[in-house]
Amino acid sequence: MTLDKVTLRINALVTYVIKDARRAVSAASDARQSLYREVQLALRPVIGGRDLDSFLTGKDDVAQELEQQVRLVSEGLRYSEAEWRIFT
Numbered sequence: 001m002t003l004d005k006v007t008l009r010i011n012a013l014v015t016y017v018i019k020d021a022r023r024a025v026s027a028a029s030d031a032r033q034s035l036y037r038e039v040q041l042a043l044r045p046v047i048g049g050r051d052l053d054s055f056l057t058g059k060d061d062v063a064q065e066l067e068q069q070v071r072l073v074s075e076g077l078r079y080s081e082a083e084w085r086i087f088t
Helices: 021-027 031-048 052-057 059-073
Strands: 011-018 077-087
Touching: 011 031, 021 031, 031 059, 052 059
Parallel strands: none
Antiparallel strands: 011 077
16 A cells, blocks of 8 residues: 555566575575565555655666665575566
8 A cells, every 4th residue: 555545456576596595595494485575574665655656657766675675684585686576
């Protein structure tokens, strides 16, 4: 839900590479599920802090902010900046 109370259905595509398999496995039993959860948790405040117009015109900014949020909590995964896509 956006700041102006518009409900959105969002599909986010994140392409990732595991750069340290041992660290990724020790941090979470399922790295893919862990990434999914972290992206969902990061999306809520990123989207909720914008109104609909600023979200639609700034999808690239949203993708960058989302990447920064998820990168802070990821363990053993490396993300490609070019592969973050937000679809509405």
